[in-house]
Amino acid sequence: MPNAELVRKRREQILRGASKVIAERGYQETNISDIAKELGIGHGTFYRYFDNKRHIAEQVLSYAVDQVTQLIVDIDPDAADTLSDYANQLNEIGSRLFDFFNNNRELAQVFFFEAYGVDRDLTIKLQEVIELFGTYVERYLQNGCQKGYLRQDLDIEITARAINGMIFAGVLRTFQKGNGEKERDRWIKSISTLMLSGMAS
C-alpha cells in the first residue's frame, strides 16, 4: 500500500539485476538496456529509479559494502580476554567473510573487480571500506596488547593492515577458485598460525 515501499522493492529488484549483469559482463561492457533486458523491463523504467548508469554502480557497491560491514559490527573487539578467545574471534570473522563472498559471488565480483572500472571516486570508496576493516582489526590488536596476550612491541597500525591484506587475499582467492569450505579452512588455519605463532620452527 505505501507507495514508498513499492518503490523500494522495485529499486532493489533493479539493483539485483544490475549486480548480476555487471558481474557477468563488467561495468563498462554493461549497457543500461542489458540490465533492462535481464529484468524484462523497458530501459526507460530504469531511469525512474536511478539517476544514471554511474548511480547504479555506486548503489551496487554500496549494497555490497553494507553487507560486508554488517558481518563484523556485532563482534566486540574488546570481548577477547585470552589468546584463545582471540583465536576464536579470528575464526569467526574469517568464516563470515569467506562465506559471504562465496555465497554472493556477484557482489564479490563487483567488490573485487568491477568497482575499479567505474571511476576514481568509486575506487576510493572501495579503499575506504578496506581501510575500515583495517581500523577494526586495529582495535582487536589494541585490545590484545592491553590485555597482554599480544606482544607489547607490535606496530599495531601496520600489522592490522597486513592481516587485512592476508584476509582479503584469501577471500579473493577462494572466491576465484570456488572450491569452498576446504580451501576456506586452510586459509583460516594458515592465517591464524601466522598471526599467533609465526612460521619459525
Add this chain to the structure above:
Amino acid sequence: MPNAELVRKRREQILRGASKVIAERGYQETNISDIAKELGIGHGTFYRYFDNKRHIAEQVLSYAVDQVTQLIVDIDPDAADTLSDYANQLNEIGSRLFDFFNNNRELAQVFFFEAYGVDRDLTIKLQEVIELFGTYVERYLQNGCQKGYLRQDLDIEITARAINGMIFAGVLRTFQKGNGEKERDRWIKSISTLMLSGMAS
C-alpha cells in the same frame, strides 16, 4: 639512422606519455587525443605505433609487469640456510618492491587500479603476475621447510599467498600514502615479525 631504433624510441615515448595520462585520468577517461596532446603529437601518429587504445593499455601493463618481475628473478629461493638468512632475503625483496612502486608511481597506479578498468583479459593477466609472486614465495617457504628452519606443518601453498597478500597490501598502502621510507620500514618489520614469530606475547 637505424630505423628500428627510432621506432623503439618513439614507441617508448608514447608509452611513457600514455602511462602518465592513464595514471592521471584513468583508462576509461583517457582519450587517444589526450595522450596525443600530452605528447604534442597528432593523434594519427599514435596509431602508427600502437594498434588501438586497448593495445597501449596492455603495453603499459606489460611494461609494469616486466619491471616488477625483474625485481625478484635474481634472488635465489634456495640461498637462505638459516632463519636469519631468510629474514634478510625478506628485507631485500620487500625493499625492492616498496621502492619500485614508490619510484614509479604511474606504473603503480596502472598496476593497482587502472588495469582492472580495461577488460577481463587484462585483469586476468594482472592476477597471473600476482600469482607468479605467490609461486615464488612458495619456493622460499619450501626451502625453509626442507632446511628445517620453518615449521614442518606449514600449509605452504596457502601461507605463501597469505604472505603475498600482506606484501601487496603494504606496497599499495605506502604507494597511496606516499610517505616513503619510514612507512616502508615499518611494513617490512611488521611483516617479518608476523612471519617469523607471530604476534603472541
Add this chain to the structure above:
Amino acid sequence: MPNAELVRKRREQILRGASKVIAERGYQETNISDIAKELGIGHGTFYRYFDNKRHIAEQVLSYAVDQVTQLIVDIDPDAADTLSDYANQLNEIGSRLFDFFNNNRELAQVFFFEAYGVDRDLTIKLQEVIELFGTYVERYLQNGCQKGYLRQDLDIEITARAINGMIFAGVLRTFQKGNGEKERDRWIKSISTLMLSGMAS
C-alpha cells in the same frame, strides 16, 4: 498500433530517403548524416533500422532488384505460339522495363551506377540479376525454337545474353537521356527488327 507495422513504415521511409540521397550524391559521397538530414531525423535513428551504411545500400539495391524482377515474372515464356505473338511479348517486356526505370529514376541510378561503387559482393549481386534476365530470355528463345518460329541453329545461350545486352543498353540510354516515350518506342522497334529479321536489306 502493431509495432512491427510502424517499424516497417519507418524502415521504408529511411530506405526512400537513402535511395534519393545515394542517387543524387553517389554511394561513396553519401554520409549517414546526409541521409538523416534529408529525412529530418537524428542520425542515430538511422542505426535503429539499419545495421550500417553498407546494409542500406544492399537494401536499396535489393528493393530495386525485386521491383525489376516483378516486372517479368507474370509473363509466360511458353505462351507465344507464333513470331507475331513473340513480337508482342517483346513489346510488353521492353515497355515495362523502359517505363519502370524512367519512372523510378533513383532506383535506376542505383541499379546502373551506384551499386558498383559499394563493394565486390554487391556488384556480383547485380550481375546475378542481369544473368537472371538472361535465363528468362533464354526460355523465350527455347520456346520459339521448339515451336519452330525461330531458327533451329540459334545459339540460344549466347543469343539470349546478346538480346539482354541490347535491352539494358536501351533502358540505360533512355534513362540517361530522359526523353521518354518516343525514344523508348524507337528502341523497342529497333531491337524487335534486329531480333526478328536482322538488318540486311
Add this chain to the structure above:
Amino acid sequence: MPNAELVRKRREQILRGASKVIAERGYQETNISDIAKELGIGHGTFYRYFDNKRHIAEQVLSYAVDQVTQLIVDIDPDAADTLSDYANQLNEIGSRLFDFFNNNRELAQVFFFEAYGVDRDLTIKLQEVIELFGTYVERYLQNGCQKGYLRQDLDIEITARAINGMIFAGVLRTFQKGNGEKERDRWIKSISTLMLSGMAS
C-alpha cells in the same frame, strides 16, 4: 638521358602497378600505400608523379580507354561495299575487342567495374567512350545503308547503340567467364547472325 623520358617511364610503371592493385582490390579499397608497396617504392614518391588518388584512377581509365579506342580507328567504316565485306569487318572488330579485354584483364576490370566506384565524372567519361563506340557503329550502318546492303528503314542511331550493347555484353561476359576463344567465337557468330538475318526461321 632526356629527363622527361625517365619521368614518363616512371609514371607508366606506377600506372601499371596501380591498375593491378585497383583491379584486384577495387578502387575504394585501394590505398596509396598498397600501390606503393606493390611497386616497392615509397608512397611519397607516388605524389611526385600523380596529383592525388583520384588522378591515378583517371589515368588508369584514360589508358584503358585509349587502348580500346586504338582498336578500331584503323578500320574504315566506309570500306565495306557488300554485306559480306561488312560481316568480315564485324568479325574483325569483335575479335579485337574480345581479345583485348581477355588479354588485359586488369584494364577490363577497371573499365567494366572499378571506374564507377570513383566518382560521377569518371562514370561520365566511361559513358562517353561507350558512346564513342556507338557513333563508330553508326558510321558503319550509315555506310551500309548508303551502299544499299542494309535496309533503308533502319533507325541507325538506335540500332547502332543496340549493337553496341550486344558487343559490350559479350565482351564483359567472356571476360568474366574467362573461357576464351570458344566463347568469343560463339558471341561473334551469334551477334553477326542477329545483325545480318535476325532470328526468324
Add this chain to the structure above:
DNA sequence: TATGAATGAGCTTTCATTCAT
C-alpha cells in the same frame, strides 16, 4: 629525387539519456 613519419579532417558507430505517448 625519393622517402616515410607526421598529420588531422572526417567518417562511422555506440549508447546513455530524454520525453511524448
Add this chain to the structure above:
DNA sequence: CATGAATGAAAGCTCATTCAT
C-alpha cells in the same frame, strides 16, 4: 507509472596528403 523511439555527443580509427630530410 512504464515504455522504447529518438537523439546526438563523443569516441575510435583510417588514410590521403604534406614536407623535412
